[in-house]
Amino acid sequence: xxxxxxxxxxxxxxxxxxxxxxxxxxxxxxxxxxxxxxxxxxxxxxxxxxxxxxxxxxxxxxxxxxxxxxxxxxxxxxxxxxxxxxxxxxxxxxxxxxxxxxxxxxxxxxxxxxxxxxxxxxxxxxxxxxxxxxxxxxxxxxxxxxxxxxxxxxxxxxxxxxxxxxxxxxxxxxxxxxxxxxxxxxxxxxxxxxxxxxxxxxxxxxxxxxxxxxxxxxxxxxxxxxxxxxxxxxxxxxxxxxxxxxxxx
Ligand code: SAM
Numbered sequence: 001x002x003x004x005x006x007x008x009x010x011x012x013x014x015x016x017x018x019x020x021x022x023x024x025x026x027x028x029x030x031x032x033x034x035x036x037x038x039x040x041x042x043x044x045x046x047x048x049x050x051x052x053x054x055x056x057x058x059x060x061x062x063x064x065x066x067x068x069x070x071x072x073x074x075x076x077x078x079x080x081x082x083x084x085x086x087x088x089x090x091x092x093x094x095x096x097x098x099x100x101x102x103x104x105x106x107x108x109x110x111x112x113x114x115x116x117x118x119x120x121x122x123x124x125x126x127x128x129x130x131x132x133x134x135x136x137x138x139x140x141x142x143x144x145x146x147x148x149x150x151x152x153x154x155x156x157x158x159x160x161x162x163x164x165x166x167x168x169x170x171x172x173x174x175x176x177x178x179x180x181x182x183x184x185x186x187x188x189x190x191x192x193x194x195x196x197x198x199x200x201x202x203x204x205x206x207x208x209x210x211x212x213x214x215x216x217x218x219x220x221x222x223x224x225x226x227x228x229x230x231x232x233x234x235x236x237x238x239x240x241x242x243x244x245x246x247x248x249x
Contacts, residue, residue, distance in 0.1 A: 004094070005122050005123060007123065007128050007131050008131050008132065009131065010131065011130075011131065011132055011133055011134050011137075014131075014132055016059060016062070017059075019088070019119035019121075020060075020086060020116060020117065020119060021116075022116040023060060023086070023116055023117065024059060027059050027060060031057065060086055061086065061134075061137050062086045062087060062088045062132075062133065062137070062138070063085050063086060063087065063137070063138060063139045063140065064078060064082070064085055064086075064087035064088070064138070064139065064140040064141075064142070065087065065088050065089075065090060065125075065129075065133070065138055065140075065141050065142070066078075066087070066088070066089045066090065066142040066144070067090050067125045067141060067142065067143050067146075067159060068090065068091060068092070068125065068143065068144075068146055068147070068159065069089030069090060069091050069100060069120065069142075069144075069222075070091065070096060070144075070145075070222060070223055070224060071096060071099060071100060071103070071222075071223040072089050072099075072100035072103055072104070072120060073221045073222040073223050073225070073226065074142060074144055074217060074218075074221045074222045074225075075087060075089045075100070075104075075118050075120070076103065076104070076107060076115065076118065077217055077221045078118070078214060078217070078221075079114070079115050079117055079118035080114060080115075081213050081214070081217075082117070082214075083114070083117060084117070085117060085139075086117050086118075087117060087118045087119075088118070088119055088120065088121055088132075089118070089119070089120040089121070090120075090121050090123055090125040090129075091120060091121070091122060091123075092122065092123065092124050092125070093122075094122060097120050097121070097122035098122075100120040101119075101120050104118055104119060104120065125159070126157075126159055126164065129167060129168075129171060130167065130170070130171070133171050134171075135170055135171065136170075136171070136172070136173045136174070137171060137173070138171045138172050138173065138176055139172070139173050139175075139176045139177070140176060140177050140178075140179065140214060141168055141171070141172060141176070141177075141178045141179065142179045142214075142218075143159060143160060143178070143179065143180045143181075143191075144179075144180075144181050144218060144221075144222045144224065144225060145181060145182055145183065145222065145224035145225060145228070146158070146159045146160065146180075146182065146187070147159070148182070148184045148186070148187045150186075155190075158187070158190065160180060160190070160191045160194055160195070161194060162194055162197075162198065165178075165194060165195065165198045165200075165201070166198070166200070168242075169198070169200040169201065169242055172242040173242065174242055174243065174244040175241060175242065175244070176241070176242045177204060177212075177214075177239060177240070177241055177242070178195070178201065178239070178240045178241075178242065179214065179215065179218060179237075179239045180195075180237070180238045180239070181218040181219060181225070181235050181236065181237045181238075182235065182236050183224075183228040183233045183234065183235050183236070184236075185234075185236060187236075188235075188236025188238065189236070191236075191238050192236075192238045195238060195240045197249065198240075199243075199246035199247050199248075199249055200242060200243050200246055200247075201240040201241065201242060201243065202240060202241050202243055202247065203238070203239070203240055203241075204239045204240060204241050209237075209239055215237070215239055218235075218237055219235045219237065
């Protein structure tokens with residue numbers, strides 16, 4: 001239940017260094033070097049250090065989130081394809097999030113320097129995303145094989161719904177992408193219909209998807225995707241772009 005994990009009151013209160021220790025350390029050192037150079041009035045040195053963050057600059061932010069990341073298959077693939085992007089898996093099940101945490105720790109040990117940009121959080125993503133992320137912070141959000149909640153009475157529990165899509169639009173930067181995939185035709189249709197009818201999203205074309213490394217991972221990276229692929233099942237992929245301004249419907 002929700003009482004068994006801590007939720008920060010606002011994104012500023014969350015300890016990112018805990019999740020990305022190596023990157024946090026590098027950033028702290030660059031910032032200290034820039035501050036020292038600036039304090040000494042050494043313009044050239046400050047400019048050189050300026051290749052990194054200035055003493056004022058904020059720590060790097062998480063840009064990608066995998067919502068309901070399960071066992072983390074997508075996350076660890078993305079981490080090597082986008083080594084300079086910070087990414088977070090969000091998973092509500094305690095044991096499963098703990099498995100992902102250990103999986104990432106092992107990968108970091110086995111391949112020093114890699115996987116330092118990915119981490120996992122145990123949380124209820126339907127309730128707490130704005131506690132972790134600021135407006136416009138995210139550039140990609142992934143929803144792979146979400147729970148179908150078949151019964152009509154349970155449709156309100158679906159993680160893609162009109163109310164939550166508005167929240168996702170708030171967290172996504174304009175131009176950011178929201179990726180969905182399902183093997184349940186009815187849920188695929190549902191996600192398409194909800195996103196098609198939202199004024200802050202437009203469908204990404206097939207040509208753009210072909211050129212996008214992340215879009216090509218949706219059906220063959222996560223544990224659920226691999227299971228569906230092994231059984232020869234069909235999948236329904238729907239990917240949308242966050243618009244700058246609401247469009248006419
Ligand atoms: N995306 C993974 C994959 O493709 O292998 C897992 C898919 S699994 C069918 C759905 C996952 O979403 C489960 O691991 C479940 O625990 C998680 N989940 C469901 N509701 C959630 C919520 N409100 N917040 C975070 N995770 C949630």
